[in-house]
Amino acid sequence: MSDVQVWTLIGVFAASMFGVIDIVTTSFTRAMKAGFEVTGYRIETFESRVGAKIDLLDRDISLIARRVFPKEPT
Secondary structure, three states: OOHHHHHHHHHHHHHHHHHHHHHHHHHHHHHHHHHHHHHHHHHHHHHHHHHHHHHHHHHHHHHHHHHHOOOOOO
């Protein structure tokens, strides 16, 4: 092989490596963004459910406290 052919092969190999790196980086970035969006939605859903259950628990405790410690009329 002549010098020209060797340099051509080096150039083709370098260009293909840059292309592969670009594709992998783009795919990884898209996957990470999609994963964070799904995770963020799941966290928000979890927090809203826990918040609703805490509100119900607070209501029940308030009811129990009013029955156990009734206010005396003044």
